[in-house]
Amino acid sequence: MAKRFELYGRLGQGSMSRVWRAMDHNAGREVALKILDKFKTIRFEHRFLGLNKPTEGEVAMQLKHPNIVKTFDQGITTADEQFLAMEYVKGISLSFLVDTQNKKMRKNRLNFIIQLGKAVQYLHDQHWIHRDICPRNVIIDENLELKLIDFGLVVPNTPDFQKPGNRTGTVSYMAPELIKRQKTDQRIDIFSYAVSCYEMFTNEHPWNVSGETIEIVVLLINKPPKDLRELEPRVDDQIADTIMRGLEADPYNRWQTVGEMVEQFEEAQLRLAKQRSLLKKKSLAASRQKKTSDEKTDHDIVVENPEEFAKYEKEGSKTEDSSERSKKESQKGTAFNLDDLGFEAESMDEESK
Numbered sequence: 001m002a003k004r005f006e007l008y009g010r011l012g013q014g015s016m017s018r019v020w021r022a023m024d025h026n027a028g029r030e031v032a033l034k035i036l037d038k039f040k041t042i043r044f045e046h047r048f049l050g051l052n053k054p055t056e057g058e059v060a061m062q063l064k065h066p067n068i069v070k071t072f073d074q075g076i077t078t079a080d081e082q083f084l085a086m087e088y089v090k091g092i093s094l095s096f097l098v099d100t101q102n103k104k105m106r107k108n109r110l111n112f113i114i115q116l117g118k119a120v121q122y123l124h125d126q127h128w129i130h131r132d133i134c135p136r137n138v139i140i141d142e143n144l145e146l147k148l149i150d151f152g153l154v155v156p157n158t159p160d161f162q163k164p165g166n167r168t169g170t171v172s173y174m175a176p177e178l179i180k181r182q183k184t185d186q187r188i189d190i191f192s193y194a195v196s197c198y199e200m201f202t203n204e205h206p207w208n209v210s211g212e213t214i215e216i217v218v219l220l221i222n223k224p225p226k227d228l229r230e231l232e233p234r235v236d237d238q239i240a241d242t243i244m245r246g247l248e249a250d251p252y253n254r255w256q257t258v259g260e261m262v263e264q265f266e267e268a269q270l271r272l273a274k275q276r277s278l279l280k281k282k283s284l285a286a287s288r289q290k291k292t293s294d295e296k297t298d299h300d301i302v303v304e305n306p307e308e309f310a311k312y313e314k315e316g317s318k319t320e321d322s323s324e325r326s327k328k329e330s331q332k333g334t335a336f337n338l339d340d341l342g343f344e345a346e347s348m349d350e351e352s353k
């Protein structure tokens with residue numbers, strides 16, 4: 001084992017494992033080497049005695065999808081611990097992007113949401129339940145490709161494993177039926193996916209709770225969540241409605257498949273893109289018209305909305321510096337959406353990617 005893998009550095013510490021960046025000398029490539037905590041794994045697997053549950057490595061090796069981390073090899077170390085040799089994903093955790101809500105996040109949210117949905121739908125198509133969908137288990141690589149990781153809690157979506165009782169997972173992402181020890185199926189992932197999507201827009205939990213306490217559990221079960229638009233009124237309705245329906249307490253009122261959610265998100269994405277390109281054309285035409293009628297106009301100011309443009313032309317003070325003025329215009333809040341999400345242009349906190 002030590003001969004085969006040369007450790008370069010620590011990539012992460014999960015709840016069940018340690019992950020290292022390493023050179024796999026057998027395969028001649030760099031990998032992310034995940035070594036599972038022996039006793040925690042035994043305790044977890046003990047819940048499924050006699051059910052022939054595949055190990056994390058066995059599950060991971062079967063998964064082939066562009067939005068799921070590749071696992072090259074798996075096995076047992078000389079210290080009798082399970083290991084997985086995966087592709088090393090150079091990137092940042094989705095939980096970091098949720099926390100910072102930086103430009104990269106704001107510009108790509110819908111794209112990330114769709115990629116994550118596709119990964120989860122693929123897992124369900126292969127008859128697995130992930131059971132731990134949350135931003136911490138997602139990496140965004142340098143090309144903005146999303147990779148779902150961590151198959152430590154995966155179980156087959158079959159009657160034996162749908163039986164109530166197994167409540168492992170991350171508490172604040174757990175579906176009510178899981179907390180209440182009822183039958184669970186792929187719809188618990190749909191709930192966790194919806195919580196993750198909600199956080200990607202707001203950096204807040206739908207029930208405004210964090211941590212892993214029993215109060216969270218009680219809140220989740222007894223109260224409806226806060227509508228996404230209360231926190232972020234600029235979110236497109238189709239997107240907000242889709243996320244909110246994923247948070248329904250009763251799994252029968254929830255979306256039944258992730259694919260249906262992805263369809264809604266893709267439809268909204270297309271519509272918003274069309275809206276944006278139409279706006280661009282309009283504002284271009286408006287600025288051309290202006291140019292012929294009034295050669296003194298400040299054409300370096302880009303105002304996406306033609307009505308706003310006209311207003312600016314009328315109200316704009318000659319003493320105001322042009323960049324100041326366009327900033328003010330964008331702060332007034334026009335009804336038009338300038339990035340992927342149905343959000344208008346934001347003038348604050350423009351940190352780079």
Ligand SMILES: Nc1ncnc2c1ncn2[C@@H]1O[C@H](COP(=O)(O)OP(=O)(O)O)[C@@H](O)[C@H]1O
Nearest residue numbers: 012014015016017019032086087088089150152
């Ligand atoms: N293939 C990978 N490439 C890069 N980093 C990884 C990879 N797999 C895991 N990590 C890092 O290790 C951390 C823990 O991995 P994870 O599989 O979530 O373990 P656990 O099951 O213990 O939660 C991740 O949050 C991530 O930072």
Ligand SMILES: [Mg+2]
Nearest residue numbers: 014136137150
């Ligand atoms: Mg994890």
